[in-house]
Amino acid sequence: MKRYPANRLFTAAVALALAATLGACGDEGIEFGTRPENRVRPVAPLLLPDGRPDPVVLAAEQVVRRGNGQEPTTLDPHQATGRPSEHILRDLFEGLTTESAGGQVVPGAALRWNISRDARTYTFYLRRDLVWSNGEPLDATDFVYSLRRAADPTTASSAADTLLPIQNAREVLAGELPVEELGVGLLDDAYTMQITLTGPTPYFLGLLASPVAYPVNRANVEAFGDSFSKPGNLVSNGAFVLTEWTPRTRIVLEKNPNFREAEDTLLERVVYVPTEEQATEVNQFRLGELDWTSEVPSNQFAWLQKNYPEELVVSPWMGSYFFGFNLTREPFENNPSLRMALILAIDREIITDKVTRFGERPSFSLVPPGIDGYVPFVPEYADWTQEERNHEARRLLEQAGYSEENPLRVEIRYNTSGNHKKVALAMASMWKQVLGVHATLVNEEYRVFLQNREQKVLTQVFRAGWISNYNDPYSFLEVFRTGHRGNDYGYSNSTFDALLDEVGTERVRARRERLMFEAERIVMTDNVIIPVYSYVSKRLINPHLRGWQPNILDHHPSRFMYMLRSFDPNALAPAPVEDSAPDGLTELEVLPGEESGSVDEAEIEAAADAPETSEEPPPEEGEPR
């Protein structure tokens, strides 16, 4: 074969041009797309005195298209795990309790409830006018059937651990007791039911708002078996009904006219669009095919912040990102000061500002801030400068017997993912720079990693973290109990375990919080984890879409949402809406859901403190912290 210089020159030129294009669309993103000033704006929201939007500001078509991440695993509420399924199920069903737009627990199918003095027995009084989406009446017998189904071993629900606070749930799940023995039953009539717990569980009302506690229609389940959750078969009791499900394409819900608050539901249709790639979701949003994304990719965060400042919404989420130590192995076994040295030598602000760069908050605690009023334990060194931390770290490392001649060698293990890799690399280089530690990185495919982490044979420092599924700090603490299934650290401290036992029986909120604070202090001063940051939820939202509120659960039921119509600068019609509320978003954040939330909260308290039983302990007994 001859050599073709012209050919090679050409190839090189094209390759160069391509490389330049690619370089230009690196982290800073691409300069294409609609400029912010050219985008269509919504009118300012005009709200009626009751907090609902004035019909004149509403778009003609009340449809929202929500990007939903992965394909949902199932729409059987009792089998569902994972956020994509749960988002959809919250629109389709309603539990005894439910959540307001702001994430507060409010009455759902139950109008009110009493909690016994020992906080172990909950009596629920259901609304009497409830119907299923097919028009059949819905009462407490449906809830009793459903909770039993969820706990039935033959259902094999992987979400059933949520039900474990209920009396006998563990035995029923293990097949040792029949489902009828589950601590759930009718009381006086078909509209009153009682749930007995194994111990006080302050977050139990919140658990009842999760999918595994939703009612399913018995006739429907029995008629269709495993395919009862398919469109056309599924009967539900929430604000929307399922009309279409094309796997990995779309799930369409339509407004349920039989829902108890149907007249307050403004959206006519909700379309959930699954996308495996976060970048694809952003593209669809930019083209106007989505009104809401499930996430945004971290490498586009800075670019989106610049170009979509109004659409990009970031708010705290109840998750912590940290790395763990394997306490059962050298070199970290019985060596808290060595662990402390590694914890101190990490500059968290560099990690969040320069490495991950997606709006996370640097953290020194186990429990993320903002969970149910709890203030996390913050160690002393959080107030030091990084220079002071590094100095102390070097002292501790030396004390542990390591030096330049005898450097510490550690392995950081994580599951394959760009973000984990970046953080692990940053940690390794900080350790190298500050302490002269030789860290090696090992990445593994997710399931392999999970298995190794659980076996505690290979790991030294490993990627950990926890995103809670209920609004209570206990969720983060219980993982560190001796022998807990999530305790991949091999951590065991009898004082800590005893404190958690006390938390499990404490009914007074303030005292319980102090116990949890003390427990968190113990874990943190035992140096079990390397806290890095607390999670935030981050997504793009169409400014026309209103009615949602940022909340730490990151739960956003569609029934509170509505679409504003677009602002037309050429229209001659009077535009009073423009003048009345120039800063639409701030006004909105306070108004619709918040108001209904506070009303409902008053309702709960009224119900809980109902004088007829008056077994309820005073809510704020004990010294405030």
Add this chain to the structure above:
Amino acid sequence: MRQESLFHHASSRLLGLVPTLLLLVTISFFLIRVAPGGPFDAEMAAPPEIRANLEAKYHLDEPLLQQYFRYLGEIIAGDFGPSFQYKDWSVNELIARGFPISATIGGLAMVLAFFAGTLIGIFAALRQNRLADHALMGIGMLGISIPNFVIAPLLILGLAIYGGWLPASGWDWSWQRGVLPVVTLALPAIAYIARLTRGSMIEVLHSNYIRTARAKGLPEHLVILRHALKPALLPVISYMGPATAAMITGSVVVERIYSIPGLGSYFVQGALNRDYTLVMGVVVFYGVVIILLNFIVDLVYAGLNPRIRYDEGR
């Protein structure tokens, strides 16, 4: 005589499918079970009671050999079982919904690649070592070497987001949503086929019988179409068999980037999630498709190449 032997050949090849598939099922069944981790592992392990219930439901508590024979029995009956990950769907349903989409995109991409590739290849061969030839083959080399996951975002940026002519992603059986994935999938194949065609065309054009045809005074276009094209396409045909199989069974990368609900992603998702039934179902299905396509290619090859006969030896 020839018909009969072709039939004989075809039926023996089809019979050969059975042991191949059995081997495929057996190896992949045990390989996926050897992979560390299981289908129900999560960030926090499930309580033992719940784990036991799940394993009982999907028969994972039985001895492995018993599971193997249970699985064999099921697939002989045509049932790939329920998916562990997508609990509301059976593997049969998922394949039935995913395959037509993958097959459409892959089939169209292959047709496009075949016609565009051979045309470019012939054109380049006829202008051997001239500027057009160098330019086309240079672009072709780029097409082969630039991966899909680079081309796709560039196409989306240029044609969808910046240009606004086409949707960025998604699938609804409209031609607009098909254009970008089909083109992305076809580009490397076009380049490859063009290079194959060019090479073999040049070789054929230098052969004696072409010289004879030209010496007879046949017009050049007839020389190309009637005498040179068929033998020149032989390497393309043998490339097309496996290439078509790879394309119509779904490209993971293209499906992910364009958010297309084809079969390719199930393969990867199934493996990552240790969704044993889904992986096995897709593997067996792939196996059948690939074997069938190679078989068809053999038949076409025989039709095109006068030197191959299945009644040889008679």
